[in-house]
Amino acid sequence: MISLCGIFLLSAVLVSPLAVAQAPPTFSWDMLAPTQNLTWVECYSTFQCTRLEVPLDYSDPSVGTAALAVIRLPTNVSKAEYRGPLLFNPGGPGGSGVDTLVTVGQSAQLVFGNQYDVVGFDPRGVSYSTPIASFFETDAERAVWNAGEVPTSLNASSDSIPHDWARASLLGQLAAQRDASGILKYVTTDNVARDMLRITESFGFEKLQYYGLSYGSVLGATFTALFPDKVGRILIDGVPDANAWFNANLTFEATDTDKALQTFFDGCTAAGPDLCAFYAPTASAIEARLETLTTAIRARPVPVVTPTGYGIVDYSLLRSVIFNSLYTPYTLFPVLAQGLAALEAGNGTILFSMGETAPPFECDCTNATVPFHLNGAEATVAIQCGDAVEVNDSVEELRNFFENAARTSEFAEFLVGSNRVSCAGWKVYRKDRFKGPVGAANTSFPLLLVTNTADPVTPKAGALKTLAGFPGSALLTQDSPGHTSMTAPSLCTSAYFREYFVNGTLPPPGTVCPVNAALFGQPANSTSKRAEGEEEMLAALRIIADAVRPVITRKFTF
Numbered sequence: 049m050i051s052l053c054g055i056f057l058l059s060a061v062l063v064s065p066l067a068v069a070q071a072p073p074t075f076s077w078d079m080l081a082p083t084q085n086l087t088w089v090e091c092y093s094t095f096q097c098t099r100l101e102v103p104l105d106y107s108d109p110s111v112g113t114a115a116l117a118v119i120r121l122p123t124n125v126s127k128a129e130y131r132g133p134l135l136f137n138p139g140g141p142g143g144s145g146v147d148t149l150v151t152v153g154q155s156a157q158l159v160f161g162n163q164y165d166v167v168g169f170d171p172r173g174v175s176y177s178t179p180i181a182s183f184f185e186t187d188a189e190r191a192v193w194n195a196g197e198v199p200t201s202l203n204a205s206s207d208s209i210p211h212d213w214a215r216a217s218l219l220g221q222l223a224a225q226r227d228a229s230g231i232l233k234y235v236t237t238d239n240v241a242r243d244m245l246r247i248t249e250s251f252g253f254e255k256l257q258y259y260g261l262s263y264g265s266v267l268g269a270t271f272t273a274l275f276p277d278k279v280g281r282i283l284i285d286g287v288p289d290a291n292a293w294f295n296a297n298l299t300f301e302a303t304d305t306d307k308a309l310q311t312f313f314d315g316c317t318a319a320g321p322d323l324c325a326f327y328a329p330t331a332s333a334i335e336a337r338l339e340t341l342t343t344a345i346r347a348r349p350v351p352v353v354t355p356t357g358y359g360i361v362d363y364s365l366l367r368s369v370i371f372n373s374l375y376t377p378y379t380l381f382p383v384l385a386q387g388l389a390a391l392e393a394g395n396g397t398i399l400f401s402m403g404e405t406a407p408p409f410e411c412d413c414t415n416a417t418v419p420f421h422l423n424g425a426e427a428t429v430a431i432q433c434g435d436a437v438e439v440n441d442s443v444e445e446l447r448n449f450f451e452n453a454a455r456t457s458e459f460a461e462f463l464v465g466s467n468r469v470s471c472a473g474w475k476v477y478r479k480d481r482f483k484g485p486v487g488a489a490n491t492s493f494p495l496l497l498v499t500n501t502a503d504p505v506t507p508k509a510g511a512l513k514t515l516a517g518f519p520g521s522a523l524l525t526q527d528s529p530g531h532t533s534m535t536a537p538s539l540c541t542s543a544y545f546r547e548y549f550v551n552g553t554l555p556p557p558g559t560v561c562p563v564n565a566a567l568f569g570q571p572a573n574s575t576s577k578r579a580e581g582e583e584e585m586l587a588a589l590r591i592i593a594d595a596v597r598p599v600i601t602r603k604f605t606f
């Protein structure tokens with residue numbers, strides 16, 4: 049799977065489009081006693097942390113509690129200026145809001161306005177929140193499973209779909225069998241929405257202020273459907289068709305995937321041979337060159353040994369690296385071009401390292417009690433499949449599903465296909481979960497939706513479908529390829545973000561923002577003099593763009 053999006057600390061399995069680039073410093077969450085109010089302690093140098101106790105089942109307190117890991121970067125403005133908490137979700141599902149906030153908190157406060165406490169939280173089942181979604185008994189067992197989760201294209205060979213179906217079924221059985229305490233059915237998006245309201249109320253506020261990326265858009269839209277009168281500000285960015293999410297059918301989300309790939313061909317031609325190593329005089333010549341290379345790699349994969357690792361660049365890895373680059377083209381297209389050119393010459397080192405996942409597993413055999421928290425992959429499956437209708441497809445049905453999806457995009461083998469395959473193996477569902485339709489006739493404040501012109505996994509057409517469920521809400525378009533507006537800095541987009549949060553103003557209908565970046569690192573326009581604060585804003589946006597770069601693994605998400 050490749051996740052929809054998410055700023056993720058990588059786990060070996062997850063291909064999250066957005067990944068925290070560096071492991072943040074640590075904090076002993078397990079030393080904090082959960083409380084029913086926000087009892088803050090200092091953490092991660094400049095942040096404050098707490099564990100908030102919430103009911104696992106809001107309609108039946110006897111089921112037990114979860115403890116949410118919540119972190120904030122407190123604002124230092126006066127009480128009169130203070131606007132309360134601004135909650136954040138990085139996507140996935142399964143992304144850690146805690147790790148993400150530690151990495152981008154200062155920059156986010158600059159972007160959204162320092163009248164807010166920016167607040168990250170690990171959704172129930174995820175990372176530092178307890179109980180955690182975990183299908184394995186030891187880290188070593190997890191690592192062995194994950195080692196088999198190499199990126200696979202469903203189109204790699206005739207047994208790819210049957211094999212992946214069998215693995216998904218096996219994982220689904222393990223998850224169900226090992227969920228002795230019965231918590232998995234409570235980690236669904238509707239409950240995370242209820243948790244967001246609880247966090248907001250614990251701050252002494254009534255209405256949610258929220259920024260959600262990618263899957264975080266599904267969460268924000270679900271919140272609005274459940275609590276239309278609790279919308280303070282909800283900005284969702286990289287928005288899929290939220291109803292498709294609950295149908296375990298992301299086919300429509302591939303609408304612009306090939307358009308995003310086209311920007312690689314067009315951008316490379318425009319950049320020229322100095323900036324694009326895979327250059328050819330026309331876009332179609334580059335496309336043909338890539339096709340020739342792909343066919344050659346399919347016939348003869350390239351073994352790679354580097355000082356830090358080794359592996360094979362085969363059809364699946366090549367395809368997944370290309371697909372992954374579409375999430376963050378501004379950072380990855382130049383590297384991809386170098387990797388393709390080198391691979392053509394028989395050297396797979398760059399391509400291989402673009403596909404490398406987590407560092408090699410090291411067992412902390414001396415202390416088996418160290419709490420495990422990198423459960424992104426397990427949380428992804430539990431949430432995305434536990435949310436959706438039961439699919440239970442056979443191998444034949446999955447083959448038909450894939451072939452139909454391949455008519456929408458030549459990359460249907462990843463996100464679209466792997467989401468469906470995973471869910472075909474899933475077995476744990478809660479009967480009364482929210483399954484849509486996602487919409488609300490009357491919200492207490494309009495939502496702001498944000499989309500890119502060529503987003504490979506959350507196309508504008510999907511954002512428009514979700515928008516249609518929320519009359520009075522607005523859509524802002526950023527003129528760029530890549531997944532979520534954060535993929536490229538844009539002073540225009542960030543100005544509308546602030547307008548929305550601080551002043552409550554929506555962009556005029558049809559607004560399209562340019563970005564302050566160019567594909568293939570073409571020199572930025574340095575002749576124009578920037579207004580005061582613009583350089584600082586751009587620097588903050590670049591930090592965020594850098595932090596949300598993708599990590600390859602088998603499972604793509606958003």
Ligand SMILES: *[C@@H]1O[C@H](CO)[C@@H](O)[C@H](O)[C@H]1NC(C)=O
Nearest residue numbers: 081082083084085086087088
């Ligand atoms: C929060 O709850 C704890 C006990 O759970 C209590 O000691 C503390 O005073 C409470 N803090 C506030 C601010 O209410």
Ligand SMILES: *[C@@H]1O[C@H](CO)[C@@H](O)[C@H](O)[C@H]1NC(C)=O
Nearest residue numbers: 123124125126154157158162
């Ligand atoms: C508040 O924090 C900002 C940076 O986040 C800093 O520039 C400013 O000086 C601080 N103001 C006060 C009154 O501490």
Ligand SMILES: *[C@@H]1O[C@H](CO)[C@@H](O)[C@H](O)[C@H]1NC(C)=O
Nearest residue numbers: 295297298299300301449452
């Ligand atoms: C999934 O959605 C696509 C279009 O978005 C549709 O063509 C297809 O029939 C759907 N598949 C299933 C199994 O519902």
Ligand SMILES: *[C@@H]1O[C@H](CO)[C@@H](O)[C@H](O)[C@H]1NC(C)=O
Nearest residue numbers: 354386390394395396397398
């Ligand atoms: C392959 O490329 C890498 C990275 O550019 C380089 O370090 C390495 O020396 C190359 N290997 C060979 C055999 O040329």
Ligand SMILES: *[C@@H]1O[C@H](CO)[C@@H](O)[C@H](O)[C@H]1NC(C)=O
Nearest residue numbers: 076078414415416417418419
């Ligand atoms: C094992 O880890 C736990 C939790 O981090 C810690 O409290 C304990 O001291 C560690 N034990 C050893 C022997 O390192």
Ligand SMILES: *[C@@H]1O[C@H](CO)[C@@H](O)[C@H](O)[C@H]1NC(C)=O
Nearest residue numbers: 438439440441442472474475
């Ligand atoms: C899923 O499909 C299999 C095979 O068709 C069937 O045996 C099983 O009962 C189905 N499970 C559910 C929950 O529908």
Ligand SMILES: *[C@@H]1O[C@H](CO)[C@@H](O)[C@H](O)[C@H]1NC(C)=O
Nearest residue numbers: 203204454457458459460461
């Ligand atoms: C799958 O692979 C075949 C070659 O075996 C190719 O012709 C076809 O276009 C591929 N389909 C997709 C959707 O990638």
Ligand SMILES: *[C@@H]1O[C@H](CO)[C@@H](O)[C@H](O)[C@H]1NC(C)=O
Nearest residue numbers: 276277278489490491492493
């Ligand atoms: C929308 O809700 C507000 C209160 O939140 C109410 O005053 C208004 O009449 C409602 N509008 C419609 C069209 O239902």
Ligand SMILES: *[C@@H]1O[C@H](CO)[C@@H](O)[C@H](O)[C@H]1NC(C)=O
Nearest residue numbers: 161543546547548550551553
């Ligand atoms: C909010 O509106 C005021 C006046 O309407 C304007 O001067 C200010 O720049 C706006 N602030 C933001 C953050 O957009």
Ligand SMILES: *[C@@H]1O[C@H](CO)[C@@H](O)[C@H](O)[C@H]1NC(C)=O
Nearest residue numbers: 562564572573574575576577
């Ligand atoms: C570069 O800056 C100049 C002066 O501000 C402007 O006229 C021009 O449109 C800009 N070019 C690009 C490509 O942004």
